[in-house]
Amino acid sequence: MKLFQSLPLLFIAYLFCSCGNTDKTGAQDIKFDGEVVDFELADDLYKFHDQIKNKTIVNRRFKHKDVVAAIQDLDPSIFEVRTAGQSIEGRDIFLIKIGQGAKKVLLWSQMHGDEPTATMAILDIFNFFQQKNQFQELKAALLNELSIYFIPMLNPDGAERFQRRNALGVDLNRDALRLQSPEAQLLKKIRDSLDADWGFNLHDQNRYYAAGHNPHTASISFLAPAYNFEKEVNQERGEAMQIIIAMNGVLQEYIPNMVGRYSDAFEPRAFGDNIQKWGTRTILIESGSIKDDREKQRLRQLNFTILLTSFNEIAKGAYQKLPLGLYDEIPFNNSDAFQDLIIRKANVKINDQDYKIDLAFRHGEIDNEENTDYHFRSFISDLGDLSTQHGYIELDAESLTLVPGKVYSSKVRSLKRLIKIEPLDLLKAGYTNLFMKDPPEADQIDQLPLRISSNETPDIEIAVGKNPSMLLQQSDGTFKYAIVNGFVWDLDDEESIRRAWGNLE
Numbered sequence: 013m014k015l016f017q018s019l020p021l022l023f024i025a026y027l028f029c030s031c032g033n034t035d036k037t038g039a040q041d042i043k044f045d046g047e048v049v050d051f052e053l054a055d056d057l058y059k060f061h062d063q064i065k066n067k068t069i070v071n072r073r074f075k076h077k078d079v080v081a082a083i084q085d086l087d088p089s090i091f092e093v094r095t096a097g098q099s100i101e102g103r104d105i106f107l108i109k110i111g112q113g114a115k116k117v118l119l120w121s122q123m124h125g126d127e128p129t130a131t132m133a134i135l136d137i138f139n140f141f142q143q144k145n146q147f148q149e150l151k152a153a154l155l156n157e158l159s160i161y162f163i164p165m166l167n168p169d170g171a172e173r174f175q176r177r178n179a180l181g182v183d184l185n186r187d188a189l190r191l192q193s194p195e196a197q198l199l200k201k202i203r204d205s206l207d208a209d210w211g212f213n214l215h216d217q218n219r220y221y222a223a224g225h226n227p228h229t230a231s232i233s234f235l236a237p238a239y240n241f242e243k244e245v246n247q248e249r250g251e252a253m254q255i256i257i258a259m260n261g262v263l264q265e266y267i268p269n270m271v272g273r274y275s276d277a278f279e280p281r282a283f284g285d286n287i288q289k290w291g292t293r294t295i296l297i298e299s300g301s302i303k304d305d306r307e308k309q310r311l312r313q314l315n316f317t318i319l320l321t322s323f324n325e326i327a328k329g330a331y332q333k334l335p336l337g338l339y340d341e342i343p344f345n346n347s348d349a350f351q352d353l354i355i356r357k358a359n360v361k362i363n364d365q366d367y368k369i370d371l372a373f374r375h376g377e378i379d380n381e382e383n384t385d386y387h388f389r390s391f392i393s394d395l396g397d398l399s400t401q402h403g404y405i406e407l408d409a410e411s412l413t414l415v416p417g418k419v420y421s422s423k424v425r426s427l428k429r430l431i432k433i434e435p436l437d438l439l440k441a442g443y444t445n446l447f448m449k450d451p452p453e454a455d456q457i458d459q460l461p462l463r464i465s466s467n468e469t470p471d472i473e474i475a476v477g478k479n480p481s482m483l484l485q486q487s488d489g490t491f492k493y494a495i496v497n498g499f500v501w502d503l504d505d506e507e508s509i510r511r512a513w514g515n516l517e
């Protein structure tokens with residue numbers, strides 16, 4: 013293992029930054045000297061994103077045809093576009109190059125079909141380079157120093173179905189050695205033929221990670237993957253860590269304490285680990301979740317910002333001044349620490365016994381047939397003492413009692429009649445379910461204050477995996493909240509309930 017930087021230089025870099033301050037929750041607040049990380053540039057890029065982004069793509073379930081359309085628009089005097097190969101089902105996989113510099117950077121996105129955030133950011137980066145804007149000077153400098161190669165959407169068949177695996181059902185990220193999938197063979201071939209200096213392995217992670225033991229989501233997580241079981245740090249892996257330190261610094265400006273780091277346990281079958289082993293400085297970026305950003309458009313903007321920041325860092329080499337120790341200060345990704353809803357300390361009667369429990373729901377996404385849209389089907393994801401977990405929404409139910417909602421067996425046969433129902437009256441009378449022989453489509457009724465179903469005996473059981481509709485009752489016997497399909501309705505908020513019901517029209 014080579015020594016990374018001379019000690020005096022490290023020391024100077026430390027003096028220049030107010031790094032690694034930790035607050036009471038152990039969260040970090042990292043800032044560097046502007047010469048090492050150009051925060052002003054990052055902020056200009058962040059603000060510019062909305063103007064430059066690909067406006068035809070607005071949610072996560074876009075398809076291969078959308079990527080093809082964006083690529084067809086690229087100016088051949090700037091972009092070299094090559095069809096590098098095909099997926100199992102014959103969809104083209106592209107390799108797009110910009111720049112003539114000596115440092116080779118390779119990025120691949122959506123190796124997992126349902127992890128599209130970075131693909132959106134890459135298409136935005138294409139627009140950024142294609143269109144004349146106030147960043148001409150920066151772009152010229154980047155293209156002079158770097159040759160940047162993009163493989164957007166490595167797994168188009170998976171994207172078509174919005175699923176992780178390819179059409180064979182193989183996880184491409186466990187196929188780096190056996191190379192049975194054409195998509196994996198392609199990535200290996202491109203990596204080897206370029207012998208890239210830098211590799212960006214771009215993924216999404218689920219929305220339930222926390223950044224360490226903080227009440228913050230891991231909105232973006234990083235890893236400089238290990239290349240052996242001993243987790244050694246050589247020159248290349250160290251440099252990958254330094255770029256991560258720079259990106260983390262930028263992200264702290266926008267999503268403070270919401271950045272995590274993956275464990276670097278070596279996975280012998282994964283691409284990131286192997287590409288690091290093959291000598292490419294490899295960086296894993298996992299886009300997680302930000303509250304109220306279900307379609308990840310803010311995460312797309314942040315990906316755009318940190319990827320361009322990284323290109324600038326690599327081009328200038330300034331990152332080499334960043335002390336490696338800062339990498340270890342990024343808190344570990346803490347899996348299953350978040351829930352979509354947590355009801356705290358509710359009183360529940362089971363078999364005539366009283367219990368106090370925390371109850372968590374997750375809002376599962378059920379895709380439509382074309383995998384272009386989804387509706388929510390929620391389920392109880394955990395119960396018991398959930399004091400170590402955090403909720404996107406939290407409800408204090410210490411003084412409330414959880415009771416199952418009743419089924420209202422209406423003679424409602426049409427949407428027209430359904431719209432006329434007064435949901436609040438039913439909720440106040442203890443009904444949370446409405447029986448209807450022929451209910452509207454699931455996506456129309458998944459976020460209503462009453463659960464409409466053709467099932468006359470819906471779930472009432474409070475158990476993991478079930479989706480009971482319930483009411484939270486006050487000591488005077490009146491109901492304060494309804495929990496329907498994992499969403500909370502405040503019965504004092506008449507306006508919200510009426511508005512939601514109005515969406516049926």
Ligand SMILES: [Zn+2]
Nearest residue numbers: 124127215216
């Ligand atoms: Zn992934």
